[in-house]
Amino acid sequence: MEHLLDLQKKLIPDVLDIMSSRYRILQSLFFLQPIGRRSLSSHLGMTERVLRGEVTFLSQQGLIHMASSGMHLTDHGEALVKQLGNVMKNVSGLKEMEKNLEDALGVSRAVIVSGDSDQYALVKSEIGLACVREIEHSLDGENIIAVTGGSTLAAAAEMMHPLKKTHQDILFVSARGGLGEKVENQANTICAKMAEKAEGRYHLLHVPDQLSDESYHSLMEEPSIHRVLQLIHRATIIVHGIGDARSMAIRRHSGADILRKVSAEHAVAEAFGYFFDQTGRVIHKVQTIGLQWEDLFGARSVIAVAGGRSKAEAIKAYFKRGPDSVLITDEGAAQEILTTF
Numbered sequence: 001m002e003h004l005l006d007l008q009k010k011l012i013p014d015v016l017d018i019m020s021s022r023y024r025i026l027q028s029l030f031f032l033q034p035i036g037r038r039s040l041s042s043h044l045g046m047t048e049r050v051l052r053g054e055v056t057f058l059s060q061q062g063l064i065h066m067a068s069s070g071m072h073l074t075d076h077g078e079a080l081v082k083q084l085g086n087v088m089k090n091v092s093g094l095k096e097m098e099k100n101l102e103d104a105l106g107v108s109r110a111v112i113v114s115g116d117s118d119q120y121a122l123v124k125s126e127i128g129l130a131c132v133r134e135i136e137h138s139l140d141g142e143n144i145i146a147v148t149g150g151s152t153l154a155a156a157a158e159m160m161h162p163l164k165k166t167h168q169d170i171l172f173v174s175a176r177g178g179l180g181e182k183v184e185n186q187a188n189t190i191c192a193k194m195a196e197k198a199e200g201r202y203h204l205l206h207v208p209d210q211l212s213d214e215s216y217h218s219l220m221e222e223p224s225i226h227r228v229l230q231l232i233h234r235a236t237i238i239v240h241g242i243g244d245a246r247s248m249a250i251r252r253h254s255g256a257d258i259l260r261k262v263s264a265e266h267a268v269a270e271a272f273g274y275f276f277d278q279t280g281r282v283i284h285k286v287q288t289i290g291l292q293w294e295d296l297f298g299a300r301s302v303i304a305v306a307g308g309r310s311k312a313e314a315i316k317a318y319f320k321r322g323p324d325s326v327l328i329t330d331e332g333a334a335q336e337i338l339t340t341f
Helices: 001-009 013-031 037-044 048-060 075-092 096-103 123-139 151-159 187-196 213-218 223-231 245-251 254-262 293-298 310-316 331-339
Strands: 064-067 070-073 110-111 143-147 170-174 201-202 239-242 267-269 274-275 282-285 301-303 326-329
Touching: 001 037, 001 293, 013 037, 013 048, 013 070, 013 075, 037 048, 037 070, 048 064, 070 267, 075 096, 096 110, 096 326, 096 331, 110 123, 110 331, 123 151, 123 239, 123 301, 143 187, 151 187, 151 239, 151 301, 170 187, 170 223, 170 245, 187 201, 201 223, 213 223, 239 293, 245 254, 245 267, 254 267, 254 282, 267 310, 274 310, 282 331, 310 331, 326 331
Parallel strands: 110 326, 143 170, 143 239, 170 201, 239 301, 301 326
Antiparallel strands: 064 070, 267 274, 274 282
16 A cells, blocks of 8 residues: 555645545544544644535545544544554654664664644643554453553553454553553553443552552552562563653652752652652652562563654653654654664
């Protein structure tokens, strides 16, 4: 199909622009359905008049169904969106960008979705769907899936679906305690939602994310905490985010001394309570109960999920010394990372 598109571009130069525009409409419907035309035009930054013409065409092709509740994709429309995914990656240059990103960061595989999640919220849903597909691809034998928190992992939980029927015993565990932030972004919430949608089981970790020495040692003696920690350390698939250091320090309600340290030692990335500078060196570690950064190096499959141009520096720093991983990100972050190599 890619060869055919190359030939078509020579005969009809604007064929790719038209195809990309219509694919974007179908892809947006895939995530937002059902949705009205006015809301969709606002989301796409397209005038209602132009969208009306495109929607009429796509409806005539049997790809969109229009109802009083809003527009949604037909079965043929959903199938087309899924089939066109890799084709659009090839013709848009994302496949080549993925290879360049793998070489630059030293990751085993990079998956890039189009767009920039800093600008378009829908892109985060696309990252979430790519994450779910990678989890499904990683299932093999025993499956204990440890997940952290954050808005990108919350998007992955929203996109979760029943996983392969051949893998009946799938267990999700919370890799971390609570951040004290929005409950929908906490690891426990994400873990439970993923398990429910995947038709699996789950175990939650009911502890604060930051602890005093006294609280830490006391909780480590609790049998219920100990049982969950044993499962966490047996995790075969680990799914986590990568944060901007200063933003995460503020979200963790860190003291002024920690904020000064993060600034003075030029920390740019955070994951699992570890703060990293531009060289990937750990400059500070928060005392937490749960999965530790060192645990990732022995896992069967590690999936790192982070997007947006603003995360580029954090992603690059984290992988200076990070474990072998599959990175799922977006075009905005990938472009920014590659411009500095």
